Amino acid sequence: MKKLLDALKVNKRAQIILLVCYIAITSLSLFFAQKSVIAFLLLLFSLLLLYYTSFQNRTKWLIAGLILVVLLPLSASQGDAYQSYMEVATLVGIYVAMALGLNIVVGLAGLLDLGFVAFFAVGAYTYGIFATAQAANFMPFGSYPLSGESFWVFILLGCFVAALFGILLGIPVLRVKGDYLAIVTLGFGEIIRIIFNNLDKPINITNGAMGLSSITPPEIFGIKLIYPNQFYFVTLVILLFVIFTVRRLEHSKIGRSWKAVRENEIAAQAMGIPLVRTKLLAFAIGASFSGMMGVVFAAKQTFVDPTSFTLLESITILVMVILGGMGSVPGVILGAACVTILNLQVLTELTDWFNQLSLNGVITIPDALSPAKMQRFIFGALLIIFALYRPQGLIPSKSVTFDLKDLKEEDDETIAVPANKTEKLNA
Template sequence: MANKLKFSLKEIPLLFTVLWVVVFASALYLLDKSVIAFVGILFSIILVYYTKASKAVRMLVGAIILLVIIPLVAGDNRYYMEVASQVGIYVAMALGLNIVVGFAGLLDLGYVAFFASGAYAYAIFATAQANEFIPGHLFPLTGNWFWPFLIVGLIVAAIFGILLGLPVLRVKGDYLAIVTLGFGEIVRIIFNNLDKPINITNGPQGLTPIATPELFGIKMSTPFYFYFIILVVIAFIVLANIRFEHSRLGRAWIAVREDELAAQSMGISLLHTKLAAFATGASFAGVVGVIFAAKQTFIDPTSFTLMESFGILVMVILGGSGSIPGVILGAAFVTILQVQLLKEFSNFLHSMQSSGLINLPTQLDPSKFQRLIFGLLLILVALFRPHGLIPAKRKKDDINAIKNSGYSTEKTGILSKLTGSK
């Protein structure tokens, strides 16, 4: 069935891309909360990726859209910048999980645990909570400490990744998925109960108010500032992904993903290679966790549920496991679906109900169908795009080679690991 679907973007003229950006940037400026305008301006990044121009021109146009046009036309609109910041957070998270799932082929269902470790590492010291177990009343730390805590969050999450990896990576396949799923829940439960006998995390009541970043005396507490902070982090993670993909370690990850026995026979240490993947992917989640805590100014264990891990995994699979642009597209699509489309549709139905035009049972609230939608997305991807919306370059080459040899490609890709297909 996958072969019947001919979905591929041709090279797009530069003029068309420019006109698209102008139209949707104008709509974004004129309309207060337009889902179509926001989706249109984000989709322009994908158009730039496929535009018929040199790599330097495409990078320049993309940078102008992200660094100039979006802040200029939507910078005063708190709603747009809030949504853009949330999209950025999940893009960064998905890129981190892409190292574990996409490059190394390790199915991690507890990735949110590393996100939580980074968030709590900052929140405990950026609130007065640390005074509960550290004498001297030295806390909360000021917002200037946010910047060094990005490194602290990275280190703490990497340690969590290694601690998980040491006992877990001796199993593989379905067992690895089950154990990582359990690890994610264990970490959440620990944070939920770590308010006794010594109150470290304040348990289910959470931590607030968390200090927001400061730089040269400027309090960076609005979504506008967080948008640029997240862009810098995404740029760093993208560059790291690219460097890893073409490095010796990255090639070792791919070798392990394709065939562990062959990789081991070539002298690759499975344990060390897998541990490096877990620690690297976890470290990126820790950095994003620090940003998330500072942005929300409140966290509690309910912010780090199993559904978060599933959602990030769906982003990676939907966009294309191992594909950097694919993962970015998948993360943006799923986040907008959750944050804008489902939420706005739910608000619209509630307004209709309050005006007496419809009578909607609470069971039919669109915001409650997140799990159903994730499942449907996975099924549709498995049927029509088993390698994701934008497959990795190596996988594209493999698909073309298999097609030329006459074999079917319907059940290839990471979804075969989820479904047990061969």
């Protein structure tokens, strides 16, 4: 079996044949079996198979774009489950973008943040307040709610406001690290949630615990975006931008500075890396991605309240980063997708299946062990198993390695060249 896999790794023709056959079979399965969650998940699994092929990056991106833009929506669009599939896919995109933002802070810069969902809340409320009549309570000019066309401006505005809050968080925590940093960021997240929960007096800005309802849906070319399949493409475009930005930052000068700070702050400072600016950039850029997705979340749900931004959400996003592999962009994408699909679809479908068996009298499940109550237990058990047997993550971060022998040969060649030139000059 190992020989077969090794032979497959170097045979691109065999890889493309197997991949095309797999994508065709899973797409047709989802097309004809619309209520099959397994077919939907298997089609998404083709993206992971694509990652492990030996194609060029441009080819991988083209095939992935074909799957996500054409095959997935088309295959799932022939039944009643279409919108539910697109809802899951949209939420996967939202959480992947947030996990990539947290990966900059935790995975690259090494700054443990337990209040990351606060930036998500800032983006959501930034759009929610002005897309409802709530803004009329404190804005002396303008008419509210704003039209759905303002949504596209608020994506950038949510990005900027969340980045600003990231800087405000980063300034007081520059002197702490480790456990103390985790405590401070946890407190920041709770403070933001409590402020939104109580900011209904003396001036009603956030409507308090009642939340903001009837948020104006986005609008483009006179078309209102109200269905999950429409938000799917909006989320996909933003996600592609986030992935491109993160990959460019990872291999840039600032990305190397983040990694240096993560490994050893004293050594990084000795090499001339400005710690204050480097850390603030990590907080600001990571928060900006979360703020953008907060705007999308508020527009999609048309309702936001403080209960959507609890500590559990921050921990869930952190779990996505750790499970996928801290510092690894493909790993974080896989970790976020796995956790989101597990919570939204797999465990939910498993619960419904067990409940149906119990109603039909096939099995008898005690009330204390009902699947609805055991979802968190199953999720936690799976995380413990991964932590024990895969502590480095699903797709670990790859460090650049150098062959010492090759480096010595290059040094010898560099030394030999001037010597040859000197001999010619003497001749």
